[in-house]
Each structure stands twice: as C-alpha cells, then as structure tokens.
Amino acid sequence: MKEKLKIAGKKTLEWLKINRLAVLYFVFAIIIEMMSVFAVEGNPIMSRPLIAIGLLLMITCLVLLTKRNKVRLIIYAILLGVQAILDLVFSVVYDMTGQYFDFGMLNLRNDAFATLEGLLVNFFAFYTGVFCCIIYVIYGLRMLRGEKHAKNNKRSRIFYGLLAMAGFATMGISVVQYYPSAVNKYDELLYGKSTGAYSSYGMMGNVVGEFTQSVILQDKSRLSEEEIENFIYNGVAEESPQFGVSKDNNVIVILAESLEWFAFMNALNGNAENGTYPNALGLTDAQLATLYPNLTKLYNNSVKMTNFHSREKTDISETLSIVGSYPTDAYINYDYSNNALPYTMPNLMKTYDSDMQSLSFHNGFKTFYNRLDAHQMFGMEFLYDMYDMEDMSNEREDQGFDETMHNYMEDGERNLDSEMIETCKELMFPTDKRFYTYITTITMHGVYYERKNLSDERKKLLEAYDPDFLKAYEEAEKADDDSIWENFLDLFRHDKENASSEIDKDKRVLFNYMTTALELDDAIGAMMNDLEKKGLLDNTTIAIFGDHNAYYQQLSNYVKDIYGFDTSNDYTDLYCVPWLIYDENLAPQTVDKFTCTADIVPTLLDLLGIHYYENIYYGNSVFTDRASVLYSRAYGIFVGDGIVASSVNNITYKHSSITDAQIKAFKEEATALVQEIKHCDYIFKQDYFDEERTMQLFLSKMREINPTL
Numbered sequence: 001m002k003e004k005l006k007i008a009g010k011k012t013l014e015w016l017k018i019n020r021l022a023v024l025y026f027v028f029a030i031i032i033e034m035m036s037v038f039a040v041e042g043n044p045i046m047s048r049p050l051i052a053i054g055l056l057l058m059i060t061c062l063v064l065l066t067k068r069n070k071v072r073l074i075i076y077a078i079l080l081g082v083q084a085i086l087d088l089v090f091s092v093v094y095d096m097t098g099q100y101f102d103f104g105m106l107n108l109r110n111d112a113f114a115t116l117e118g119l120l121v122n123f124f125a126f127y128t129g130v131f132c133c134i135i136y137v138i139y140g141l142r143m144l145r146g147e148k149h150a151k152n153n154k155r156s157r158i159f160y161g162l163l164a165m166a167g168f169a170t171m172g173i174s175v176v177q178y179y180p181s182a183v184n185k186y187d188e189l190l191y192g193k194s195t196g197a198y199s200s201y202g203m204m205g206n207v208v209g210e211f212t213q214s215v216i217l218q219d220k221s222r223l224s225e226e227e228i229e230n231f232i233y234n235g236v237a238e239e240s241p242q243f244g245v246s247k248d249n250n251v252i253v254i255l256a257e258s259l260e261w262f263a264f265m266n267a268l269n270g271n272a273e274n275g276t277y278p279n280a281l282g283l284t285d286a287q288l289a290t291l292y293p294n295l296t297k298l299y300n301n302s303v304k305m306t307n308f309h310s311r312e313k314t315d316i317s318e319t320l321s322i323v324g325s326y327p328t329d330a331y332i333n334y335d336y337s338n339n340a341l342p343y344t345m346p347n348l349m350k351t352y353d354s355d356m357q358s359l360s361f362h363n364g365f366k367t368f369y370n371r372l373d374a375h376q377m378f379g380m381e382f383l384y385d386m387y388d389m390e391d392m393s394n395e396r397e398d399q400g401f402d403e404t405m406h407n408y409m410e411d412g413e414r415n416l417d418s419e420m421i422e423t424c425k426e427l428m429f430p431t432d433k434r435f436y437t438y439i440t441t442i443t444m445h446g447v448y449y450e451r452k453n454l455s456d457e458r459k460k461l462l463e464a465y466d467p468d469f470l471k472a473y474e475e476a477e478k479a480d481d482d483s484i485w486e487n488f489l490d491l492f493r494h495d496k497e498n499a500s501s502e503i504d505k506d507k508r509v510l511f512n513y514m515t516t517a518l519e520l521d522d523a524i525g526a527m528m529n530d531l532e533k534k535g536l537l538d539n540t541t542i543a544i545f546g547d548h549n550a551y552y553q554q555l556s557n558y559v560k561d562i563y564g565f566d567t568s569n570d571y572t573d574l575y576c577v578p579w580l581i582y583d584e585n586l587a588p589q590t591v592d593k594f595t596c597t598a599d600i601v602p603t604l605l606d607l608l609g610i611h612y613y614e615n616i617y618y619g620n621s622v623f624t625d626r627a628s629v630l631y632s633r634a635y636g637i638f639v640g641d642g643i644v645a646s647s648v649n650n651i652t653y654k655h656s657s658i659t660d661a662q663i664k665a666f667k668e669e670a671t672a673l674v675q676e677i678k679h680c681d682y683i684f685k686q687d688y689f690d691e692e693r694t695m696q697l698f699l700s701k702m703r704e705i706n707p708t709l
Helices: 002-018 018-040 050-064 069-097 105-106 112-116 123-144 152-176 187-189 196-215 225-232 285-291 293-300 313-318 347-354 369-378 386-400 416-427 452-465 467-479 479-493 505-534 552-560 573-574 599-606 660-685 694-703
Strands: 250-256 303-305 355-360 382-384 435-440 540-546 578-581 589-591 630-632 637-640 643-647 650-655
Touching: 002 018, 018 069, 018 123, 050 069, 050 152, 050 196, 069 123, 069 196, 112 187, 112 416, 112 637, 152 196, 152 285, 187 452, 187 643, 187 660, 225 694, 250 347, 250 599, 285 293, 285 452, 293 505, 293 578, 313 369, 313 599, 347 355, 347 369, 347 435, 347 599, 347 694, 355 369, 355 416, 369 382, 369 435, 386 416, 416 435, 452 505, 479 505, 540 599, 552 573, 573 637, 573 643, 578 599, 630 660, 637 660, 643 660
Parallel strands: 250 435, 250 540, 303 589, 355 382, 355 435
Antiparallel strands: 303 578, 540 578, 630 637, 637 643, 643 650
C-alpha cells in the first residue's frame, strides 16, 4: 500500500512538473480573484467560490488540450491579463459607485462608464494583477528554454476533457443552486444571507451568474391581470393633515446632484461631534449663511426632511422621484423606455389638468441615460439639454441680449446651473399656464477638482476660509495663468502651526465640492428671484433633494468620518442628504422621521390633494405617521432608520440605539415593500398599462377616488 502511494505521489509530482504552466495559471487566477475581492470588500475569502473555481478549472483544462507549451503560455497569459483588467474595472466601478456589476450596466457603457475617467485606480487590485501576469510570463519564458512541447497523448486529452466537463458542471450546478435566480429572487430579498456579490461569488463568479440569469435563463414568467389588478387597487393611501394644501399649484422638482447638508451648513442630527461635521472646513453658521444665502433662506422657510436618505445612482433617483418605483431586474431608461406609465407624477397631474405644461431640463446631454425617451415616457413633453440651451442663448444673443449659456463641457468642465436657469427661466416658469418642471443639476457632479469656470466662487470661499489663502491665490493668478492650479494646491500646505505639513487631500476635495455648492446657490437664487418677480411663489410647490451622497473620491465618508460597515458611528448617516419643500401654504417645519427618495411622489400627490393607490409606490407621504424603508436597486440593500440589511431578515448593521421593536417594525415594512417590488417588476416587464382596457380601468379607478378633480 505504501509503495502504491509512493508511486502515485511520484506520478502526481511528475504531472505537476510537466503541467506547471496550467497549475501556475490556476493558482495566479485564484490569487487575482481573491485579492480583487479583498480590495473591494476587505475579505479575500469567498463564501460561495464554486462558480469561479468551476470556471477556472474548465478554462485550465480546455487550454491543456493544446499540445505546445508555447501556445499554452500565450493563452494563459492573455487570460490572466483579461481577468486582471476585468477585476480592476469591477473594482473601480465599485469604488466609484458601491455597485456590483450586472449585465444591465452594458446599457450604460457609453454613459455611466464614461465617468470612470479621472478616478483613482484601486492600486491594490491593479498591482496584484500586474505582478501575477509579469511573474507568470517570466517564469513561462524561462521554462520554454528547456521544454518546447508538452506531453499530451490521447489518454491525457480525454482526462483533460473530462476535467473540463467537471468544471463546467460544477460551475453550472453552483449557479443554479446558489446564484439568485428569477424565480426565487424575492425570497432572496426576504431571506438571503449573502453580504455582498463579490464576497459571495467572486468577481468572475458574479459575471457568470449575471450572464446566466440575464442572458440564458431570462425570466419569462408573468402575473395574471387579475393578480396585478388586485394588487394595484387593494388600497388607497391615507390623507395626511396637509392633504390638498397645495391644490392646483405649479410644481418644481430639482434633483441636486450630490447635494449634502455639509455643502452649505453644519450637521443637523448626525453623528458629528458638537453639532458639526468632524472633517468639514470649520466655517461658522454665520459664515455659511453669508456664503450660501439662497440655500440658507430656502432652508429656513421650507419643510425640512432632516432624516432623508438616498442610496442610488442619479438615473434611479431621478426615476423614483418621478415614478415612485423602479424594477429590480432592468433599467427603465433603456429596457422600458416605451412603457405606458399613467401613474407618474406628471402624467397624473395631466389627467386632471390637460392644459398643464410638463418639461424637463438637464444641463448635460439628453442622450445620457437615454433621458429624452425616458422623460417623455414619464409624461414630459420634452427634455431640454445643453445643446438646446446653447441654441436658445445664441438666438437671444442675435437679438442683442447678453450670452447666457456657455458649453464648458467642451473644455472638460461641468456646465453652470445658474446659466441654465437664466437661459431657460421663461420656459421653466411660464406665467400663462400651470406647469410641472423637472430640473436635474450638474455643477455639483464629481469628481471634484480645481475648475476654471468656478474661479470667482473659489475666491469667495477662500476669503471666508483664510484671507491669506485668497491673497496667495490672487498673486499666483496675476503671475502666471498656467500655474494657478498648481499653486492653488500648494495653499493647503500653509499650516501656521506646522509649516511642513502635507496637503490635506480630502480637505482639498471638500473645498472644491463646497465651491460647486456656491454655484448651485446662485442657481437657486436665480430661480427664486424669477418666481418672485413673476408672482408665482404663492402658487408653486418646490421640492429640492440630493440624488445621493457625495460618494465621488469618498468625500462623504471623509466628512462624516464613516468608513465601511464596522463603525461605532451611524452608518446610515452616510446616505442622509437634503430634501426641502418650499410652499407658502406650508409653515416651515422639520420632519425628522426616516424618509427616502421613494417618498417624494406620494408626498407631492398628498400636497396636491390627489388620492392615489399606495401599492404602486414604494414610499409614503412624509406628512403621515407611516415610515418607509429604502430599497436600493443599484446596491441591493434595505435601509431603515439606523438599519442596513442585505435582505429583510439579514441585518448587516444596526445603530446601538435600535430596539427590538424597531427591528420588528423595519422587517414588517420591508416585507410589505418586497411584495410591492415583486408586483411592480411585473407591471414594468409586462407593460401592463399598454392595453386599452387596463389603461381605461386605471383612469376610471382614479376618477372614483378623486371625484372632485
């Protein structure tokens, strides 16, 4: 027996020596995968690694079917390089957005992926991949000097073929058994135990699972019209004490890109010590009020949702604030851009006022996120983008007026929102008709760098922060225009107590961010002045909200002193951003219950006095006692007040103050939300309202619950 084991061991060692290119490829591929997962989620161990292992085993054995080691080396080296690049891209995407790869992202390849330019590379993942590739190629080339061909007879090829089939079977069975499929994904939302796609399956395993579910095993199931109707018309939302106070008002909704409270004021109810954010610039409330007079005035005279949270990408936040729901398995702007959606905010308003104007404005490109088609589906007659605004400005200039719009994006800069307001205010805020106007800002979009078109704003902030900085900046500006930006970076080296201190890079990013907020303040001022001049303030409801936290360059984490899940601070504060409602029919007040982006549509309908069927919206009016739970389609998590969960029953974080009763209430609300998500998924997928019967049924039901409109 010992002799047989000795012989078997000898043969195994001989096989490993002969096929060391394959063995080394497999080992390096596993190392690249583990280190990439570690770079993203802080743990190299995958809880469900068999998808990735099966894939790598299959690939390794298929390449072994070739006879020449030179060919094997080339193929394996290319595969390692491709894997390293893909894992790097997935790492950067996650660093930028916190979002795992799914195949729906391919719709965004010319849009969202373009924002990767200029972002810092995850060097840990990058260097690991490069190191493995270089070592592999060097070792392989040295090996080829003494051995040109692999020993590969018919028997061994059969063996490798069987191993490849075993790898394929392992991968396939693991996908079916472990990866969330279309038929059980709602059970996963309720009971799933995974804490992250990459830490569960690895990056390559996630790609295989997403490909299988999105391309091969597409969900073709449907719900009957009866089941959908029973769901939709099961309940009418309760009236709040503020129901109808804004009846017949105009509506302006402003999605303020990356707007955070610390952009223009000190902390509200967060984790910050002594009422200020720990890493903010240290300006006083009086200084901030002087710097940001329009945002401050708006804050003082508005309903303030101080516990409002958003955890989405811009396009999803935008949709939630117009539609009130979003599918889990697709991107509305691309996959459902021709759907019939009678329950969107502008479509419902038009149901009761057919002469109302509904327009959308974005100071970027209308093709980005396929916004033109999507916004028209939502009920807007048209979306005006930067090119339309340029044409409008040029036409006014031909008539003898000053130019109001510049295309800064041609020079690699963000456009100015104040110019957008000045250019489009006659269209945005007409006096001869009721209007619903949706505005998506862009000035505060990351990444945050020293922009030439914000020179005046920078000087204003420099003067408040440190007059010596302003003096140094102006001297650099006069001396050499080309060196302004480099000299500006040096300003943060000037530490009166420690002259040799290094640049505080995060503070510099914060400084640049707050500079963009000054420009947003100008835009808000231009809007409010125009509305007041036209006499529209007393019959216009204005909602302004941050689409997400300022995650670019991890600015929000730095300012709020929150890093990762394991923290003594309130993790959900990371997603707490502003939402203000200005309405002269509403007394200024503070709403401190947990609210989220999905609450915007129900709240506005409530104020306008429009009864609605609550099941087709994920949120609730903020003026009712009912608290919402945020489900993040992009990030696959549930968020409540001090609670984060990867599924309803798998809480990954809770604040130390959270009680058992609060957890129970969270789970009950989140469980009900999953049912809403499931049915809304099918409403989108089946384009339920596209049929005349279903559309007319909805309109007649809406007339029944709104007889006076």
